[in-house]
Amino acid sequence: MKNYHLSRHSSFYAVGLSYKKADASIRGKFSLDVPKIDAVTLDAKAQGVDGLLVISTCNRTEMYGFAQHPFQLIKILCEHTKGTIEEFQEVAYVHKNHDAISHLFKVGTGLDSQILGDFEIISQIKQSFYRAKKLEMSNPFLERLCNSVIQASKRIKNETEISSGATSVAFASVRYILDHIPEIAHKNILLFGTGKIGRNTCENLIKHTGNEHITLINRTKEKAEKIGGKFQLTVKDFGDLQSEIRKTDVLVVATGAQLPTVSKALIHNKKPLWILDLSIPKNVSDDVLDLQNVTMVHLDQLSKITDETLEKRKKYVPKAQQIIAEIQSEFVAWLETRKFAPVIKALKNKLKTIKEEELDFQSKKLNDFNEKQADLVSDRIIQKITKQFANHLKNDAVDTEESLQLIQQVFQLEIDTK
Structure with missing residues (x-):
């Protein structure tokens, strides 16, 4: 795979961290918003990294790219x-070459998700590739790889049926509310933030609680009004946050802020208050736990909620792995073909040069020489010879690198590195 790029020392790496080993506070330190993803990509471009895909979600931050060493990324x-x-x-974790390819397949198909079969990540991969392309940091390898994962x-x-049944962080948060908060249909619920998880939670709350006392607040009121209109919710100004928290029983925080937006100073509730923080990095400061009447739950705790749905999903993992193996092997076959394509092309050109010299010689030597027929027959022979070489190189039992070098030496080929 290293020959795919101009630098013979360049390998394909996946470097990252995820919910498996990094808790919410650590993941928060390494999370990237869109402007930061662009800054990382442009910095990598300036440092000679050839092709880069950057993914940052509430569960993981990962970089996939060609580098001389993973430390560069x-x-x-x-x-x-x-x-x-x-x-x-x-x-x-650091994965190299084929392991890095396998990792992206696992991530993109929901097998590595915090909740098995959660396909939210695939839209992130699509967006990441779009950004890489826009910043001229994509290449045929990354494009083909992303398309294969999709x-x-x-x-x-x-x-x-790996994604069947309602299981997601948004649904898990609603399950928590239903299981822990009595008479939820009559409680006041305040949703602060309109990120994707927030919107999904909102929809699930309406569907499963039958609650008509849901208020929505967002820094940008237009966004809140758009969602509020869709679900017929009360929308309040960002400036009303403190007074609305005072009235509410359940506060769901789902903003995309890089720093906590809700702290102890905002809360003056005399009655019990449940806070669900669905943000990475955390958007609710830990100091709210100093308050006696506050119960706080974070996204990571909610993601651990497992039920029959997840058990059912596990049954479909082998079938999913079989599909991945099939598409991944097609991708690897394409990759191998790309590796030897320049050599086959150079071989074809060399044989054509030999053919033209020989036809030119024979046409001068023989009076009744049929150049048209000789040209046709020669081209067919060249096609068959190059096909034999290509089939040889595709054979799994063959050392491709050694064979490529031998073909280049025997035919004294000049390879077009472009």
Whole structure:
């Protein structure tokens, strides 16, 4: 795979951290919003990284790219986030070449999600590739890889029931509310933030609680009004946040802020208050726990809620893995073909040069020489010879690198590195 790029020392790496080893506070330090993703990508471009895909969600931050060493990517990430290299290395994983490809397939098909079969990540991969392309940091390898992962994700959705049943962080938060808060239909609920999880939670709250006392607040009121109108909710100004918290029984925080937006200073409730923080980094300060009447639950605790739905989903993992193996092997076959395509092309050109010299010689030597027929027969022979070489190189039992070198030496080929 290293020959795919101009630098023979460049390998394909996946570096990142996820919910598996990094808790919410560490993930928060390494989370990236869209402007930061662009800054990371442009920095990598300036440092000679050839192709980069950056993914940052509430569960993971990952970089996929070609580099001479994975530390090159880790250093760039740490320079653009609040986390240190030491903190990253404690919880990080690094995958190289085929392992990095396998990891992206696992992530993109929901097999590595905090809640098995959660396909939210695939839209993140699509957006990440779009940003890479926009900043001229994509290449045919990344494009084909992302398309293959998207294809695998679609097939798993269509051919298995791994994403069946209502299981997501948004649903888990509503399950928590239903299980822990009595008479929820009559309680006041305040939703602060209109991120994707917030919107989904809102929809689930309406569907499962039958509550008509839901208020929505967002920094940008237009966004809140758009969702509020869709679900017929009360929408209040951002300036009313403190007074609305005072009235509410349940506060759901789902903003995309990089720093806590809700702290002890905002809360003056005399009655019990449940707070659900569905944000990464955390948007509710830990100091709210100093208040006796406050119960706080974070997204990570909610994600641990397992039920029969998840048990059912596990049955479909082998089928999903089979689909991934099939599409991944097609991708690897394409990759191998790309590796030897320049050599086959150079071989074809060399044989054509030999053919033209020979036809030119024979046409001068023989009076009744039929150049048209000789040209046709020669081209067919060249086609068959190059096909034999291509089939040989595709054979799994063959050392492709050794064979490529031998073909280049025997035919004294000049390879077009472009």
